[in-house]
Amino acid sequence: GNKSRVEKWRSSGNTRESNIRHFTLPKNDSSNIITAEKYFLPFELACQSKASRIVVTALDCLQKLIAYGHLTGNIPDSTTPRKLLIDRIVETICSCFNGPQTDEGVQLQIIKALLTVITSQHVEVHEGTVLLAVRTCYNIYLASKNLINQTTARATLTQMLNVIFTKMENQAL
16 A cells, blocks of 8 residues: 555556656655755766766756756755855766767767756856856867757857846846
8 A cells, every 4th residue: 555656657567668757756845855965976976987878867867857946956065165065066067078078968968957057946056156167068169079069059158148147137136
């Protein structure tokens, strides 16, 4: 009687990976957010991996957790006093870019993740972290040999800067 959603799903004969997309993330309440913060470390370690498939997956997951408001980073970073976890999250995302030799799939996921961070209503980033996100997108735009990634980085920069200036203007009012 006390089966989890996953156990019920498995016992109903669903085993194929394609069925995973039918899962919806639970609505974000404070307990889910706290839980998501706890699970940042595995994503951070995956981003430090040299295997581009692992990095792409980790960045994609981080992007989705941020987009759905499950990972806000709005708590102190346990590793650095006077910093928020979101600063470490952005640094982790940006550190996946290592110049022109960075895997093209990784470049694209970095762009997507950074755009989500800057445009999300669930996340607040300031000063140096905003600058790092913008600089990383700009560096991908300059260094990428892939035309799609260049175009995406350029469009993302435009969108980011529009959002940043809109927020600044709204704060000035």
